[in-house]
Amino acid sequence: MHPLILHHWHRFLGKVHRARIAFLSKGFRQSLSRARSGLGPSRLGARIPIEEQTCGAGKPGRPQLLFIDGTTPSPDRDSGSLRLFTLMRRLVDSGYAVDFLPDDNRAAGRYTADLMAAGIGVIAIPDVPSPSSWLRENHRRYRAVVVCRYHLARTWFPLLRCLPDRPRLVLDTVDLHHIRELREARVRGNRALARAARRTRKWELAAVRDADTVWVVSPVERKALLDEVPGLSVEVIPNLHESKAGVPPHENRSGILFVGSGRHPPNQDAVDWFVRDILPLVRRKLIGCQAHIVGEGLVPAGAESYGLVVHGHVEDMTPLLESCLVGIAPLRYGAGVKGKINQYMAHGVPVVATTCATEGMQLQDGLDVLEADTASAYADAIIRLHNDPVLWQRLSTGGGINIDRHFSFESALPSIHRTFGTPAAPRT
CATH class of the missing domain: 3.40.50.2000 (Glycogen Phosphorylase B;)
Structure with missing residues (x-):
């Protein structure tokens, strides 16, 4: 199957599957409410105007990285967004050049502005040319492409794998979705959810095998993946935080x-x-x-x-x-x-x-x-x-x-350097 057709086919299948998971987990009314809540102004803004995109925010000679996630991270709303935003910001500070591509092609108000203020390039693929055309024209600038979550990897990896001199492909699992879904099915005693979780497992492990390097958030999940796929290149990139001084007693x-x-x-x-x-x-x-x-x-x-x-x-x-x-x-x-x-x-x-x-x-x-x-x-x-x-x-x-x-950025640096290599110099 042509990579672009596969891109859109996997996108369609992924949306249907995730809607089914939501329905089995929350029921019709709550899953519909959840879908509507995800389409508010902070989540779904206008398409990013092409003239307002920034690309290649780093200085010449810096290792350039592209991150792809479903939507622009909103770090005050969920843990995954906070981890991604903190990681990209600290990578820029450490000497890498970082671009971010929201899969929904949408601006997100102050969240998009915050990325740009941190020195992160924000880009969107226009309707024309197609995603595959854009990648053919731009992929050589990137040392690595990090795709967040297995269902996005299933849509983007086919396009990236067929490119000459392609960048390193990194899957950031965020968490192992199939493990979470299987556990929920056991707690709820829901056989239909268990069957859907097994489908998630099949697709998630396929995305894992398709990556050059896989990121997980804990040593436990690293072991779980290596038990499933021995010899896999797996690095631990945890949540990133800084402990506060002056804690009230x-x-x-x-x-x-x-x-x-x-x-x-x-x-x-x-x-x-x-x-x-x-x-x-x-x-x-x-x-x-x-x-x-x-x-x-x-x-x-x-x-x-x-x-x-x-x-x-x-x-x-x-x-x-x-x-x-x-x-x-x-x-x-x-x-x-x-x-x-x-x-x-x-x-x-x-x-x-x-x-x-x-x-x-x-x-x-x-x-x-x-x-x-x-x-x-x-x-x-x-x-x-x-x-x-x-x-x-x-x-x-x-x-x-x-x-x-x-859970500090410093604790993650060895894994970061093994994935991307060491930048030539820190940001000045």
Whole structure:
């Protein structure tokens, strides 16, 4: 099949498959609401005018990289966007030239402006010429093309692989989608979702095999891929954060904080479980304890009757991160690395999390996190942190050390250099 036909065919199949996953996970009404929420002004702007595109933002002689994702990253709205934006910005600062291509060809207001302000070229492929024509004319400028998520790799890799002197092809998995979907199917006992997840696995592993290098976010997912595809070139590029100094102490804080986008099914399930089974146990011992729920489209069942503070999207999380006493991640399924845990720890907020949520984060129960997988154990851990300032401080300090050791840009540099090579000089 011609690469351009394959490009559009895989795009169509991917959209149908992801719509089916959403339907099986959320139901018709919620999946439709989710689709509409993804088409708001911040997500779907006008096409990027060709005359306003910037391309090749780096200085001559710098290794030039092209990143492709579905939409322009919105780092204040989801963990994947924050990771991508931070990575591209730090690559520019470290001496690489970086361009970003949104697969939807849409401008995203201030998010597009923020990329350009960080020295990242923002480009879009016009309707004419075709994507394959644009790649033939421009691919030689790039040392590597990083395509985010398996379904985009399935559309873009066929076009890139047929080019002479093609760039290195990197698949950034973000998380292993098939693992997350299979876990959700088990939790829900949903056989149809399990069948769809097995299709995701087939396609995701095909994209993995088609890449020159695969990025994962944790050593656990690296091992999972190598078990499936021995000899694969796999690098760990984690979430990227910086630990904050001057963390407000235990005595100046109160309450519980959950952060997560409602468009991500594990978050809605986690909040519903917390509100239904955990929070009532907490309030037997901590009468009046407030629980703050932050996230676009995240509305817990029975929020009003439980007295939750539901914030929706919050652009600046700093006030909540500096005033809440405990960050929670009661996820019952998922994959990858949990950005909410990174965010809590970077701000010195101790975390109570399930073992599913801490997977691959190189955390130790009692040292830099409290782990609990039942409602009673989870409630007890939250109560302990409220009542034990010494334990609170130990976890607050340990979380910051974990961020510096495993989730800083410096910790990712060896993997970055193995993927792209070393730039000639840092940015001046």
